[in-house]
Each structure stands twice: as C-alpha cells, then as structure tokens.
Amino acid sequence: MATRQAGKNSLLFVLITVMISSIGFGIIIPVLPDLLKELTGLSNSEAAVYGGWLTFVFAVTQFISMPIIGGLSDRFGRRPIMLISLFGLGLDYFIMGFAPTIGFLFLGRILAGAFGATFSTANAYIADITPPEKRAQNFGLVGAVFGVGFMFGPVVGGFLGEYSPRLPFIAAGIFSLLNMVYGYFFLPETLSKENRRPFEWRRANAFGAFMQLKKLKGVLGLLTVMFFLAVAHTAYPTVYTFTMNEAIGWSARDVGISLGYFGIASIIVQGGLIRIIIPRIGLFWAAVLGMISYIIGFIGFGLASAGWVVYAMGPFSALAGLYQPSLNNMISSRVSAKEQGEVQGAVGAVMGLALMVGPLPMTYLFKTFTQSDNSAQIYLPGAPFIFGSALAFIAFMLFIYAAKPSDGKTKPSPIDNQA
DSSP states (O other), X not given: OHHHHHHHHHHHHHHHHHHHXXXXXXXXXXXXXXXXXXXXXOOHHHHHHHHHHHHHHHHHHHHHHHHHHHHHHHHHOHXXXXXXXXXXXXXXXXXXXXXXXXXXXXXXXXXXXXXXXXXXXXXXXHHHHXXXXXXXXXXXXXXXXXXXXXXXXXXXXXXHTTTOTTHHHHHXXXXXXXXXXXXXXXXXXXXXXXXXXXXXXXXXXXXXXXHHHHTSTTTHHHHHHHHHHHHHHTHXXXXXXXXXXXXXXOOHHHHHHHHHHHHHHHHHIIIIIHHHHHHHHHHHHHHHHHHHHHHHHHHHHHHOOSHHHHHHTHHHHHHGGGHHHHXXXXXXXXXXXXXXXXXXXXXXXXXXXXXXHSHHHHXXXXXXXXXXXXXXXXXXXXXXXXXXXXXXXXXXXXXHHHOOTTOOTTOOOHHHHHO
C-alpha cells in the first residue's frame, strides 16, 4: 500500500517528465529536413531517404535496447532507468545540433535508440501505481501530456528554425538535461523491492521477450495489431514535414504550427474525452473508433493539396489516439505486477521493430512519387500516408478477428490460440 500511495504522488512527476521529453522530440521535427539538406546538399526528395535511414538506425538500436532496459527497470526500479534515459537523449540532441557531417547525425540517433526508454518506463510507472480498471485512462494521460509537449515543441522548433535548423536541437538537448535534473530531485521510485525480479539475459532481448509473451494469454494478437499500426504511424515522424513542404509549400514554421494544432486536439481527446469515451463504450469500441479515425486521417493527409484539408483532419488525428491506451490496457492487464516493466519493454520492442520496417518504405515511396527530375509517373507527395492508411485497415481487420466486445481481460484471442 505504501508503494501505491507513493505512486499517486509520482503520477504528476511522470507526466511532467513525459511532457518535457515530448517537447524535445517535437521541437526538431519541423527542421530536420533543412538540416539534412544543409549537410548533404540534396533535394527534398533525396534528403527524405536519409531521414528514413536515420529513423532505421534509431529503431535497430532501440529494438535491441528496449527489452534490456525494461528488464533492468524490473530489477533496479523505474527511477534510475528514467534518469539514464534522459541523459542519453540530451546527449543525442547536442551531437545532432553541432553535427559537422551527416555521420554525426547517425551517431546521435544510435545513442538515442540505446537510451530511449522514457515512454516505456513511464508506462511501467503507470502500471505500478494504477489498478487495472483505471489504467486506460492514465495511459491516456500519458498521451495527453505527450500532446501538450507536442503542441509546444514543433511550434517552438518552427520559430527557432527560422534562425537556424540547428538551434532547435540545442534547445531540445537543454530540455532533456533539465528534465533529468528535475527527475533526480523529484521523481520517486514506484516499484517496491518485493515486486522486483532478477535480471535475466535470456529474457532481456526482443526475441526472448516475445517468447515470454507467447506464454501469456491474449497478448500476442494485440501486439500484432499494435505492430501494423506502428508501421503505419512511421509515415508521421518520417515524411510529414517533407510531404507538407512538397505538396503545400509549407515552411518549418507552418509545419510547427500545424503540429501544435494537432497537439491541442490530442489534449482534448486524451486529457478529457478519453475518460468519458472508454467507460461508456468500453475498450473494444474505443479501439475501433481510434483505428477508423486513424484510417480517415491518413487518407486526408495523403490527398491534401491545401492547408485547410490538413487542418480538417485534426479531429480524426486526435480520436485516433484512443487505440493506443485501449490496446495498452488490454496488454498490461494480462501480466502480473512483477512483469510490467518486461511487457512494456516488449511493447517498446514491437514499436522498435515497426520503426525498423516502416521508415525506409515510407521515404522511398515519397522519393518515387516526388522525383525532382519529373520522372514520377504519378505525382503524389502523400503516397506514404495512403500506404499507411492501408496498413491501418489491415490492423483494424486483425483486431476485429482477434478481439470481441465481450472479451474478458484475460481471455485469449483467436490469433493467440493459433500461435
């Protein structure tokens, strides 16, 4: 009970940590294309491919590191892992901000992938301190404060980028290190010693984590759905700025303002409406609503030829945020208190695997449909988002097959039974 009470006080600290981290993440998105073009001298279409490779390198490192970090947080607690993660993230931003060559950007992304445990560890915090029936709402709060950070981050990055594409990276590094200092003084530990488990290398890798999860009823099918949605989502951080630059002629400032608008919409849904929607319609229908909104929003992004179309997709983009906390709740409710760090590490590994699979097809699709020499048979800067909507539709069909409105929290899905 003592840990649970401490957890109530730590919720605010964790949410602030996530918000500051998301500010640092969002602040660089509007200006990354400009920095890539500065370092490589390439066109918008060709520079996008380098953006895909940067994300791929980050994802490979994260795929390897996430289960290790999740296992370490189950062994040593959430607090030290969070602080180390924030330090590594800050170092990454400074390396990228002062990068003299493209190679330093890759070095920074490797470090970020190795230490990128902020959000999976935050989810483990939430699982530590929240009873199963309320986890979806608190996972939604994580999404809401991410939206707050994502509202401010790109706007700040867009305005700073007017002076230099490097300035937002330096600002993000300062945010991350300040966050680490804040966490050192104020972030309490939420994992009690009796709920800690020994660290095992055979479980502290992505494949070992997946093998363990296969033994847990109802998890594998939901992870498959998460995987397809995460692959689709890679279009957002990988080519959104490139697409809007190409299709609408937006500047870094325009991109930043639009992402700030999406952040506001996300706050409204995940910070408020989610607490009304999920209790009223349940996890299953909340996930369905989120996925359908996701598909509509991505089609809109893919076909947008004017700014108002992008802004019209804001409500759909926000409602899409319902699927993440719903699926996360279903997954976390199927494991014990001792395994929350491991299962969130495995979820992180799924996201890492998706980041490995998604960015290169997305960036090469963008390049193929926006060739600077006018060789593209069909000019469609939003092609990656159309592809993402198709992947989201596959995820939706898998979810309908794998889950039912009446499913209990521990019932296996058809996909899990066949595994």
